[in-house]
Amino acid sequence: MCRIGAIKSKKFLHPSLALKLMRSQQEGHDDSGFAFVMQDLGGIFEHHKDLPIISMAGTVEGIRKTEDILINKGFKSVLQWSPHISSKKGLKIEPMPNYMFVVVQYPKSHKYATKEEKEELLIDTYLEIRKVLEEDNSGYIYAFWPDTLVLKEIGSPKDIGTYFNLWEESPELCAKVITAQCRQNTNYDIVRYAAHPFFLEGYTVLVNGENTFFEKNRDYQKCLNRAYIGFESDSQCFLYTLHYLNKVLKWPVQYFKQVITPLPLEKIEQRPDKEVLLRIKASLANLEINGPNTILGVLPNYNMICVCDSKKLRPVVIGQNDDMVVMTSEVAGINDIMPDRDISKDIYPTESETVIVKNDLTVERWQQ
């Protein structure tokens, strides 16, 4: 079973906190990887919030091909950052030759472009780079989006932390929203794209559990949006569903729960909004999930979200203090990084709840 974690803070935090959050939750023998997504960035990225950042890993050839695409499209490099590598002997990690995090300026052609036009350009470029890298297996692109940094690697989470020097706090790398997972989706191939968290256009999702309606979800999503690709993990479907209803259909995020775990008909019949709920249940039946899942997510406005399957078959707990809210699989992780919090405020979401953490760290609990 995967363990997942999401931290939202008023102050900038270093990703070492995410490693500490996940360390005590790690399962016995599974050293399949570590990945995190940082959003609402501080440190050296704080003053470039509106500019897209490319997060990728690749061979020299992969990096070159990526740079060529960016140059051809007119992007200009503003800032480049690479993790400080500590390559000690015996570390259990399968590193890529190069890691590239580059802040770029939009092409001149997009100087007066609308937000939608800029987003279109970013997703076009992201898909093109991903396709080119996949052709000769020369690298992985995890995100190309403003104010977002993604790192994924295969190996022991502890050793990955050591390799990238993530145990050591540094003011240059920090964020107010960090999501992380200390294990890959081991039911499938151990490949970097299969590692949570998954990111698309400002939406981040990480999931604990098995999506038993994977085939249904995937078959339907493939035709919904050109960016719904990969499906290396059954959990990517949750990201695409959240993205589809909130970004594409522009439905309020409250309806995410209604789509993935629709109410039984007898409960819908008692609702004043039953006509709408019945239509959603019918029209988006292919996006229903039916397995044991806890889903954590981050929205483009940096609100955090947590929902569970309709039978509450996977754990999750939410701890909070004045500066930070943490959602994670097991309370042991929260105890490690927030030992002094008021545990009476811990929340164990139910099967019918959607928990939202606002930017001022107020926690809302919506009943389905």
Added chain:
Amino acid sequence: MAAVKINELHKSDLPWIVEIDESKCIQCGKCCAVCSFNSISPCVELRKKSANLSDSENTEKALVIKQNIGFENHCRGCGMCEAVCPNGAIKVIRNNDDMYAIRYRAEKGESLKRGGRSNLNTEGRTLDKIKIGRISQMTDPSLDPLRHTFEIKTQLGRVLSADKLGFEVNGNKIVETKTLPPNRWIYPIIFADMSIGALSSRMWEAIAIATAYLNEKCGMPICMGTGEGGIPVNLLKSRYLKYMILQIASGHFGWNRIIETMPEMTEDPAGILIKIGQGAKPGDGGLLMANKVSKYVQEIRGVPKADLMSPPTHQGLYSIEESVQKMFLSMNAAFNFRVPVAIKVAASVTSVSVYNNLLRDPYNIVGGFFLDGFAGGTGAAHEISLNHTGHPITSKLRDCYLAAVHQGRQGEIPLFAGGGLGQTGSFAGDAFKLICLGANGVFSGRLLLQIAGCCGNDTEKCNACSTGNCPAGITAQKECLSKRLDVDKVAENIVNFMIATDTELRKLMASVGCSTLPVGRSDALITVDKHISKRLDIQYSI
């Protein structure tokens, strides 16, 4: 030398031979009384008293039961005589050397007709070679079929994709802004359309009672297809109409009464089914032989006592688009766009073309696609159609589903599959597998007849539904025969069977970790047959 009339019908030509053990027979006559085909009769035989061949007085008369030899009254192997014989003196034996089908055509110059299903199912059933192989264990827990909640419901009616629902957002709420196509949530098993006429009124009534009971007492919203030919006016006016899917077929039989009764209807029907074709006899219209057109069938349909042969096509429809513009639109309009209108076609090589075209229906008025495979049953068909035309349901259902997937439109026109379900015993298993392959639901008719006590099978036993002489009273139109059927008992058996099926469906859903219908979850299936694996795109396992 004795003359043999070679070209006459002989006992050895018949498909079933009646054997009587005279040492056991007490000549009570029950077998002759029960035989609805008049295949056996009491008669007098002349016999020798002793071995003295030269003595012309050495004879005596003996009363015996004899098998009749004729095209109309030959034995169908139903076995009713065996069932009533107190001493086990009579039995029917399959004649492996029968020539009846050839003799009939040679004598009559016409097509041989019968009921039942295809008798050429020699390849083994595809569904029996598919297993449910993806069992939830460590990755996700199996559910508990007894304690967890399950929702076994599906949609009948046109489903629009989310971006076409016309929703608007008001604050944090979605609001509807336009009228959307009618959509029902029903049980994913539909009692297939069999008409009053094809069935005895008592059998039809038993299914209707079972339907109402399952809806109102068991929480299973099962719909019943009426078949072509209309239904009693009292039922049209009753609240039970909401469980009925009214069929309109090429003969339009019964629709005068339906239209006339519309102002007095208190409920809308569950749906309207436009029957274009039927799996058991694709390319043929409905067929009700004159001897089954009883008085009440005449009254309901408004017809004389004659062979009722619906045309093979709906007159005036020459294309799919035209059917949408004329028939779907008018049937939708008839009920003010409140009732889903679906279509039933025989599975065919062309099914995908039809389904694809209907998916593009711009008016959103096609509410279901019923696909009937060649192993489906019929009350009467030309044997040539039964045995040699049609298409298996499994691959064609899969083709239609995958065609919709290819366009991202799966579920928009719900797919219902039928034809031979439960043929080898497991109805729930067949239904579950078809649902995993992409069916939103399934339908079955023949199964109900078997529950009611049909004595026929798919290896030529009985199959006399077309004659009106059904020995079980199921498809009989003679009152003395239809009264053999205990309406309440049959209704009770159907209800029990469906409750058992529901339990079995939960069991299968639980084992793959689903609490709602796994429509299109072909990853749950495996097959031990390489060809099936390739054709249906499911995992090959050995």
